[in-house]
Amino acid sequence: MKNKLLLTIFITISVSQSYAYAQSLSYPCSIVLEPVHEIPNISGTALMTKVKKPYTDQPGSPVRERTGVGIYADWMPQPSAFGDYDQYEGFGQIPGVISWRFKMYPIKEDQPSWFGGSPWVGKFDEISAELSAETIVSLRLSNSRTNRLGPAVLQSTLKGCVE
Template identity: 65%
Template sequence: LHPAQDIPNARGTALIAKVKKPYTEDPASPVRERQSVGIYADWLPAPASFGDYDQFEGIARIPGQISWRFTMHQVQEDAPSWFGGSPWTGKFDEISSELTVNTLVEVRPFNSKTKKAGQAVLQGTLQRCRG
């Protein structure tokens, strides 16, 4: 994932995987296959630096068809960088659609109270992904 805005050092990656999930917690439960999107974004400034935001959210969307949004969480580092920026992660693993090469993955600032999202700060497509 590359910067969609001028943010020094900010980069990210998305992990797309097929996962087998049980329907229930019962060990004998049948399983179903889903797609999972996980995002690791690093060197992000505080969400508030983009406006009235208190966290980041991840978004995966197939343009013109469907999208999935999920909360990202700040990673607590043992030795944070004196330079600034911090890592954020999140994932969503309930996607039943097949993700196409034009699937867009983004990280956006988000206000958890108003549920408003800002403009993408990182983004990329699955165009150059390898299986």
């Protein structure tokens, strides 16, 4: 009886995971990136879109379709507030398959917020893999001197992009 129950649970989980990967995503799509830990005010969003990119800069060059991801995060403390970090990086991952890292850039504001934090933005538009609802998008801490990627500060999956 116990083996049948375990087999049923395994099959149910396997079918659920297969279904999540088989669902197609709707583009363009935006998701809210949720704070991983309780940090006041931080918030973010990610935009996934299909982009047509020419192979060369020559007029009439054939185009290829890629998926792009852009991240906007606001009210972010300086990365050094979390330890030995000096920047944020955008990070996308199809678990167990592939991941992408891209640099985030702080935005200089004319009138910074009186309660602190600043906006950071970045994008990457060379994704050729097929994204799934299980794809993870996050804003992570990073140390540019050591190239060490730190923990996620904001994160979400693409489940909200399923048609």
